[in-house]
Amino acid sequence: MILSKALSRDLLISVGFVAALALVPIVFPERYFVGQIITFLIWSMVASQWNLLMGHAGVFSLAQMAFFAIGAYTTAMASRHLDLSIWMSLPLAVLVAMVSALIVGAACLRLHGAYVALLTFAIAEVIHVLIITDTYCYTREGGGCLQFFGGATGFSRISDFGFRPFLKGDWILGNYYVVLLAFAFVTLVTMFVMHGRLGLAFRAIRDNLGYASSRGISRFYTQMTVFAISAALTGLAGWAYAGHFRFAGPSLFDFSTLILVLSMVIVGGLGSIWGPYIGAATILIGLEWLKEFGDAKNIGLGLILVLVVLFAPNGLAALFARLFKHIRPGKNNTPKSRT
Amino acid sequence: MKSSMTRRGFFGRTAAAGVGGAALLASMNSQASAADGEPIIVGCPSPLTGIVAADGIEFRRGLELAAEEINTIGGILGRPIQLEFVDTESKGDDVVSQAAQRLVDRNNASALITGYNLETGTVLPEISADAGVICMHAQTQVTHEEVIKSDPDRYWGSFMIDPPETFYADGLLEFIKELETKGKFDRPNDKLAIITGPGNYSVNIADTLNEKAKEYGFEVSLFETVKVPISEWGPTLSKLRADPPAVIAMTHYFPQDQAQFMLQFMDDPTDSLVYMQYGASLAAFRDVAGDASEGVLYATVIGALQDEIGIAFREAYAAKFGADASPNSGGQTYQALYMYAIAASLAGGVGAAYEEEQNRKVAERLRGLIFRGPMGTYRCVQETQSAYAYPAQTNDPSLGMPHIFSQIQSKAEDGKLVAPWPYIVADFQLPNWMKS
Numbered sequence: 052m053i054l055s056k057a058l059s060r061d062l063l064i065s066v067g068f069v070a071a072l073a074l075v076p077i078v079f080p081e082r083y084f085v086g087q088i089i090t091f092l093i094w095s096m097v098a099s100q101w102n103l104l105m106g107h108a109g110v111f112s113l114a115q116m117a118f119f120a121i122g123a124y125t126t127a128m129a130s131r132h133l134d135l136s137i138w139m140s141l142p143l144a145v146l147v148a149m150v151s152a153l154i155v156g157a158a159c160l161r162l163h164g165a166y167v168a169l170l171t172f173a174i175a176e177v178i179h180v181l182i183i184t185d186t187y188c189y190t191r192e193g194g195g196c197l198q199f200f201g202g203a204t205g206f207s208r209i210s211d212f213g214f215r216p217f218l219k220g221d222w223i224l225g226n227y228y229v230v231l232l233a234f235a236f237v238t239l240v241t242m243f244v245m246h247g248r249l250g251l252a253f254r255a256i257r258d259n260l261g262y263a264s265s266r267g268i269s270r271f272y273t274q275m276t277v278f279a280i281s282a283a284l285t286g287l288a289g290w291a292y293a294g295h296f297r298f299a300g301p302s303l304f305d306f307s308t309l310i311l312v313l314s315m316v317i318v319g320g321l322g323s324i325w326g327p328y329i330g331a332a333t334i335l336i337g338l339e340w341l342k343e344f345g346d347a348k349n350i351g352l353g354l355i356l357v358l359v360v361l362f363a364p365n366g367l368a369a370l371f372a373r374l375f376k377h378i379r380p381g382k383n384n385t386p387k388s389r390t
Numbered sequence: 391m392k393s394s395m396t397r398r399g400f401f402g403r404t405a406a407a408g409v410g411g412a413a414l415l416a417s418m419n420s421q422a423s424a425a426d427g428e429p430i431i432v433g434c435p436s437p438l439t440g441i442v443a444a445d446g447i448e449f450r451r452g453l454e455l456a457a458e459e460i461n462t463i464g465g466i467l468g469r470p471i472q473l474e475f476v477d478t479e480s481k482g483d484d485v486v487s488q489a490a491q492r493l494v495d496r497n498n499a500s501a502l503i504t505g506y507n508l509e510t511g512t513v514l515p516e517i518s519a520d521a522g523v524i525c526m527h528a529q530t531q532v533t534h535e536e537v538i539k540s541d542p543d544r545y546w547g548s549f550m551i552d553p554p555e556t557f558y559a560d561g562l563l564e565f566i567k568e569l570e571t572k573g574k575f576d577r578p579n580d581k582l583a584i585i586t587g588p589g590n591y592s593v594n595i596a597d598t599l600n601e602k603a604k605e606y607g608f609e610v611s612l613f614e615t616v617k618v619p620i621s622e623w624g625p626t627l628s629k630l631r632a633d634p635p636a637v638i639a640m641t642h643y644f645p646q647d648q649a650q651f652m653l654q655f656m657d658d659p660t661d662s663l664v665y666m667q668y669g670a671s672l673a674a675f676r677d678v679a680g681d682a683s684e685g686v687l688y689a690t691v692i693g694a695l696q697d698e699i700g701i702a703f704r705e706a707y708a709a710k711f712g713a714d715a716s717p718n719s720g721g722q723t724y725q726a727l728y729m730y731a732i733a734a735s736l737a738g739g740v741g742a743a744y745e746e747e748q749n750r751k752v753a754e755r756l757r758g759l760i761f762r763g764p765m766g767t768y769r770c771v772q773e774t775q776s777a778y779a780y781p782a783q784t785n786d787p788s789l790g791m792p793h794i795f796s797q798i799q800s801k802a803e804d805g806k807l808v809a810p811w812p813y814i815v816a817d818f819q820l821p822n823w824m825k826s
């Protein structure tokens with residue numbers, strides 16, 4: 052297999068990035084810090100898939116957090132109702148998220164633009180409402196009631212990655228490397244998809260549907276493919292989330308969570324390659340810093356968004372690429388959107 | 391039992407115990423010689439923004455008042471208490487867990503004290519166990535008890551300072567029965583309407599009410615689950631008006647939602663007692679509902695009493711935070727911090743995060759502590775590390791947290807405590823909408 056120059060470059064950066072991340076808990080072992088990096092890895096995975104779907108394939112879907120939640124819920128329900136280990140539930144989480152995406156996609160991808168956003172959001176909201184208004188006790192635990200889908204409280208204390216007996220107080224290191232492995236897998240698959248024929252087809256449909264169709268590219272099947280791939284990888288992120296936090300609950304469907312991840316994609320740069328990672332890091336660092344300011348946190352987050360949209364409308368990734376070109380004027384052959 | 395003890399005598403003893411707690415702390419502080427003066431960090435992961443921020447802000451205030459008072463008498467063995475807060479945004483397990491971990495790792499908290507969070511009730515015990523710190527909360531969930539029982543050695547440091555929600559349903563039905571026995575309420579029919587939110591706390595209470603209603607001669611005419619937050623109560627009220635029940639029990643507990651219900655209910659009230667879970671105890675409920683709040687009954691297993699100790703606390707709280715502040719929520723963390731300070735002093739000081747040995751000694755003292763504060767008496771049920779409930783688990787009011795029933799009789803002030811003995815300060819009054 053011959054790798055293109057751009058793919059080779061991005062793969063090299065990916066490997067270097069993952070290797071650097073692998074050293075983080077060794078250099079900074081504080082549990083809270085490691086936990087924050089795990090959060091970054093999880094949201095980066097989701098943001099990168101949203102970017103693949105929206106930025107590269109031009110599908111304005113708002114169901115991405117629902118697929119993330121489906122991955123997490125499948126893991127939690129498999130643990131609670133079927134007593135499956137977290138490892139056994141991994142393929143299940145990916146598969147259920149992907150099948151759900153195919154069903155949602157079959158209904159939504161016949162529409163265009165804002166209508167796709169509206170319908171996908173409506174579907175995600177319906178799932179959310181059905182879960183939180185279910186009060187029928189599927190089973191009783193102690194004196195409490197547990198609904199089949201966890202109700203408004205969700206599932207807690209589900210099986211984790213199983214490192215506590217071996218690593219004792221350092222269990223979070225085990226979690227970290229599992230999530231990092233998932234992150235590396237998602238990143239590599241995304242790189243291959245973006246740089247491959249499929250990625251080309253995604254962008255062709257996004258940029259000129261008429262021309263792409265005339266070259267034999269089916270919009271529906273291509274977009275169904277990207278919908279399924281991004282949902283499967285987002286489901287994997289949901290699995291990692293459930294395994295680390297030992298929790299899956301309706302807060303995953305919250306509009307504020309959706310906006311948080313969407314802002315990561317926008318701040319980083321929609322349609323870029325490294326944008327979601329830069330966006331996730333920027334937003335999470337911003338949130339961490341803004342915690343010191345109490346109630347002003349959300350205002351600060353809004354301000355970051357406004358500033359980025361005003362001064363870097365193509366996202367921070369594009370801004371950094373421009374700066375990089377200024378610093379190295381001889382190396383200015385990098386395509387603008389491929390940062 | 392009740393006839394042999396006078397109300398005055400009871401309060402004489404308990405007030406002395408309350409003052410004794412602070413005096414004990416002051417005395418131990420004056421004898422502390424090895425104190426280095428370095429502050430003891432107490433972390434509070436609390437919902438300071440979002441849907442239950444009204445409570446979260448009071449949890450912060452309660453801690454601030456207690457820390458100020460305790461520091462005035464020397465802190466914990468000469469070391470002042472320093473508070474750190476992280477907002478949990480009224481969100482679930484993931485956010486609460488990160489907030490608590492931040493307090494432990496970044497702020498080096500020796501203890502985590504809060505009221506409640508919108509989590510499953512399992513997060514804080516896990517963080518506390520992993521970090522070897524004390525955790526005290528008023529989550530009011532049976533889940534806490536299940537967690538502790540599942541591995542007492544791991545969860546040695548987690549304490550729920552009130553009883554679980556499982557006592558609410560029986561308590562309400564008993565309360566109504568008592569009103570009927572005393573001739574204060576004559577039910578117009580045998581129908582009971584239950585309105586619940588989707589959270590486990592609300593659902594557990596609603597389910598138990600549903601199960602037990604028949605034993606008390608009630609037929610459940612409506613069991614409605616609403617999506618929260620909710621401000622449009624029209625559909626639910628239509629059902630209630632079509633088939634008016636004798637009692638409406640709302641186990642959903644957000645004060646703003648309950649207030650909206652009352653505002654809309656009063657447009658065309660039915661001949662029904664209205665009981666609301668917890669939320670009506672907050673000033674926010676009266677602020678929003680105004681005149682429509684008068685006549686509402688509410689209950690809590692951790693509310694500020696209206697006796698000598700409770701009133702002293704209410705006055706101090708209002709003086710510091712204003713008349714609109716809610717001592718019913720703030721009192722939870724206020725009482726918890728006092729308990730922690732006394733237990734830590736008795737144990738010879740606190741351990742830092744991940745220094746389990748000393749913190750285990752503090753936990754041991756908390757397990758043995760009987761503390762009478764403004765919310766009632768905390769005594770630890772050993773196997774569940776939660777508080778005894780009075781009158782459900784003990785018939786001695788000096789040995790359990792009272793499940794108090796209050797009725798709002800004036801929108802300008804907190805509900806009057808109408809049960810149980812010996813905390814009663816007013817008689818139950820039939821609501822105006824029922825009289826007419």
